[in-house]
Structures are given as structure tokens and as C-alpha cells.
């Protein structure tokens with residue numbers, strides 16, 4: 001295994017009865033990557049993720065998390081990762097705080113970490129409400145806070161945007177971007193919402209009928225940048241002086257996506273943004289256009 005990978009999955013095979021649902025599945029995940037896992041219904045996403053969480057066992061193949069083989073050094077491997085698979089298991093009669101404290105106590109997590117996560121997931125104002133009264137998004141945030149208690153290097157999320165309204169989706173996206181930044185975590189998440197994957201992922205892994213498919217990560221003419229800035233509204237105005245406004249999309253409270261055909265015009269816009277004393281907190285190049293990739297990979301094989 002390369003030292004540089006947080007996760008390595010190699011030649012995973014899994015049968016249900018006589019039916020082979022994973023066929024030589026191999027991939028890796030690098031530090032600080034957000035990877036989208038896509039594929040039609042029944043392709044094998046959940047089965048792969050459940051194997052990675054040691055909830056089910058592959059018939060053959062290896063999975064290393066943080067350098068530890070999940071079968072040979074289970075506890076060490078699992079201590080490097082956290083997962084939200086299906087809905088988080090919460091005690092509905094207990095408050096958010098009681099839920100998180102219970103697990104924190106079992107795992108001997110210091111109080112400071114608990115408070116940090118309550119704040120990070122934006123639950124501070126509702127933390128004394130019973131979990132049964134939480135909305136879907138709040139339950140998920142609490143589940144995420146609990147999953148992150150032990151400072152994992154790697155997070156697995158199975159369809160995290162399911163059941164969330166648009167605000168919940170934006171909140172989750174901001175939380176996950178911040179998580180990668182602040183906690184230097186890598187994330188693998190599955191989703192059917194291509195738009196969401198595009199906004200969140202740096203890379204995608206495609207699976208179809210139990211097999212990983214070679215994925216074109218870059219498609220010509222589809223380069224875009226994600227900009228995280230201190231002032232989204234004025235940044236958008238400045239960009240619109242040189243770039244068509246249908247190529248600029250506000251993603252959240254502090255980020256925008258810009259489709260770039262002309263690098264020079266984009267560089268000039270960046271200079272102007274800095275001249276106006278707007279802080280560019282982060283900028284990264286995305287070479288994904290998920291819909292085109294999905295179409296190229298799966299053709300007419302729609303879900």
C-alpha cells in the first residue's frame with residue numbers, strides 16, 4: 001500500500017448466494033480528498049461501504065484504512081474512520097447533548113472535543129432539545145458530531161443528502177468542506193444527486209454492476225473553479241464584469257463556482273477581487289462535469 005493513501009481497497013469480491021455483487025473492486029483515497037461514489041441503483045455502492053465499515057465481510061480482497069488492514073487489525077483500522085450509513089442511531093427520548101455525551105463517555109472523549117463539535121455542526125442552540133424533536137437535518141448533524149468524536153482521518157457517508165431540504169443540503173456541504181479544511185479529513189460519500197456530487201467532490205469513483213469503471217476525471221472545456229471568499233455578493237459582481245453570469249453560481253454563504261473558458265479573464269477578475277480588499281480564503285480547480293461524465297460512463301443506463 002502506498003503510504004500516501006488514507007484508504008486502499010483492493011480486489012474486493014462479494015457474493016450474495018450465487019450472485020456476485022462486487023467484482024474485483026479496487027480504488028484508493030488520498031488525504032484531504034472528497035470523493036463522490038456514484039452508480040445506478042443496485043450497482044454496489046452500499047455493499048462496498050458496508051465492507052469498508054466491517055458491517056459485512058467480503059469473500060476476498062483487502063481494505064486498509066489509515067494503513068491498517070481492516071480484517072487483520074480491525075480495531076486500529078476502524079479507529080481511523082467514522083461512518084454514517086443509513087440514519088444515525090440516536091436515542092429519541094434523550095436530548096442531543098445527552099446523546100453525544102453518552103458516546104463521548106464510552107469513548108473517553110474530552111469535554112472540549114464534544115463542545116467543539118456541537119459548535120462546529122451548528123447544534124449549539126438546539127442541543128438541549130430531545131433528539132425526537134429534531135428535524136432530519138439536525139439528526140444528521142448530531143449523527144455527524146458523534147461520528148467525529150474520535151477525530152477520524154476518514155469519513156464514509158452513504159447518501160448523506162437523502163431527505164434533506166435545500167437549506168439542509170447547503171449546510172451539510174459547508175460543514176463537509178470546512179471539515180476537510182479544519183480537521184484534514186478525507187471523505188467518501190455516495191449520492192444520486194449529480195449536482196450535489198459536482199459541488200462537493202474533488203473526484204468521483206463510478207461503479208456499475210459491481211465493477212469499478214474507469215472514469216474520465218477531466219472533460220475538455222468543462223473546467224471550473226470553486227472560490228471561497230469573505231464577500232460572495234461583491235465577488236460575484238466583479239466576476240460578472242468579465243464572465244457571463246450563467247457561468248457563475250453561488251454555492252453557499254462563502255463560496256461560488258465559476259466556469260472558466262478564458263484563464264486570462266479569470267486571472268484579471270481575481271486581481272480585481274483582491275484589489276477590492278475581498279479575502280480569497282480558498283480556491284481550487286475542479287475538472288468535473290458530473291452530468292457529462294455520468295452520461296459518458298453509463299450512457300443510457302439510467303437509474
Ligand SMILES: Nc1ncnc2c1ncn2[C@@H]1O[C@H](COP(=O)(O)OP(=O)(O)OP(=O)(O)O)[C@@H](O)[C@H]1O
Pocket residue numbers: 016021039040041042043044045046047048
Ligand atoms: N442483504 C442482501 N442480500 C442479497 N442481496 C443483496 C443484499 N444487499 C444488497 N444486495 C444486492 O446487491 C446488489 C448491490 O446492492 P447495493 O445496495 O450495494 O447497491 P447500491 O449501489 O448501494 O444501490 P442504491 O443506489 O439503490 O442504494 C443489489 O443487486 C442488491 O439487490
